[in-house]
Amino acid sequence: MHLANSLIDFHVHIFPAEASANPDAWAAANGEPHWHKLVTSGPQGWADVDALLLAMDMVGIEHAVLQGWYWQQIATCEEHNRCMARWVAKHPQRLSFFATTVPGDPQAVDVLYRAREIGAMGAGELFPPVSGCSLDAPAWDELLFQLEEWDWPVLLHTAEPAGHFYPGRIEVPLQSYVDMALRHPGLRFVLAHWGGGLPFYHLNPKLCASLPNVYYDTAASPLLFKPAIWSVALDCVDADRILFGSDFPLKIYPRFEPAICLRRLIDEALEHLPASASQRILSLNAKKLLSL
Template sequence: MRQLTVDCHVHLTAPEVIAAVERYRGMDHYFNLLTSSPKNKFATAEDTIAEMDRAGIDVAVVFGFAFKDMGLCQETNNYVMAMTKRYTGRFIGLACVNPLAGGLEAELERCRAGGLAGVGELFPEGQGFDLARQEDMGELAGLCSELQWPVLVHLNEPVGHFYPGKTKTTLPQACTFAENNPKLKIILAHWGGGLWVYELMPELKRTLANVYYDTAASPFLYTPVIYQAVKAAGVLDKILLGSDFPLLSPQRYLEDLAASGLPDAEIASVKGLNATRIFGMQTS
């Protein structure tokens, strides 16, 4: 059985959006905030496949931008569905939706029929919802639980330097989201803002049983010692390689993993085994 290397956090942008980026910036405040950063980059499906091949990534979990407006989300979903079909076996696509929008169930069903396999990356602050309010999250969580779909949510560390996209969504809100929806598989981006530390508390270990954490933006935030820290906390089996490409190449993360001091079997878990379990991927 061959070990897959899986990048669980990759942003795709349709060529039409890149060509008309100023128009889209004018339609969504959060999109404008993130894409106006000097560090921002865009990647089409073809750009992503080329980078995957360079870095040795077998499969990427890909998604568009989670706009506040559901119509714009549908546009991004159209591109992700088309590219997931074009690059069968290389991409697992996630759907972008606004949990507060009308037509949520219909859009999730459309995306399921179109070959997508989860939801994300959602932006609580940018899209205007509160993770801790079940009135905001209950419908989405229930539908995704029925579909056995994971939901990927943006979450950042509450301390340290500011950067575009560092929001005020709190760790308690994320914890309440997990507590309210125990059957839902949740992936918290960017190491979950450090929420994994609290899995050392037995009560939160139970609350966060279905919560996973990706490594997106890790080289900007942490040294490779973080991999030893999550091992010591007993959550290494919940860590997913995620590059945030095109912000960074997945190669940067593979270098950090190689420098982490973890044995090969544990590196293999982060590189892909954990992801294949969550997404039900075939590895042979």
């Protein structure tokens, strides 16, 4: 296995320093109650860029994609995009970033345009319902057409239609994601968290054939599914569709610190994936998608 030092983590979050330092006060001052609910009720871990790079070094991750967040305020998106751009500029070999915006806001596309000017390579992690925008809203479609023009992939949060409750959970029917992907065949979608179970429906050959532009990431996998998910997903979709992502610094194994969680997730993946698939899922697919 020639994986050492070539792994790519497609889904990590580093928040602005002030947000991490004091989530309660920062969220209240900046109008971000949904983020506050999520990070204060679940197994949240915290890390700055140095801690991320250290964790990457410890487990042989060569490159990580900083994902934005589905913020409720445009100002927060601007600030987070600028932070991520700064971190990437300092470590261009190790990090890339996907920019965030508020879907449905009149400034949504402008924010992404400015992020593109400072080095963003895609949009994510977006979750339009948090800003009251449905996946079939004309404003959202307009934004996606713009991304298509830039040849930007977009990473979206998804949740399983049948699953356990957690604070801040918002359910969006999987059919809405399917319809959206069908309306934008030229755009590459990365559906986070195993696409909320959508890979299973690729066993329908008609659906499978019509979604060549949809990828799935593995972020937060152990919080959602037993380790069998790795091989079950591979029974449903081609290995080329799956991207390794951790959701660092979320404590995806709640008893362990974020860096240990990263190690355990890689071990879990390697244990449950055939050798023929692991290199693609943990490295090559992301390189191709990001043109690294």
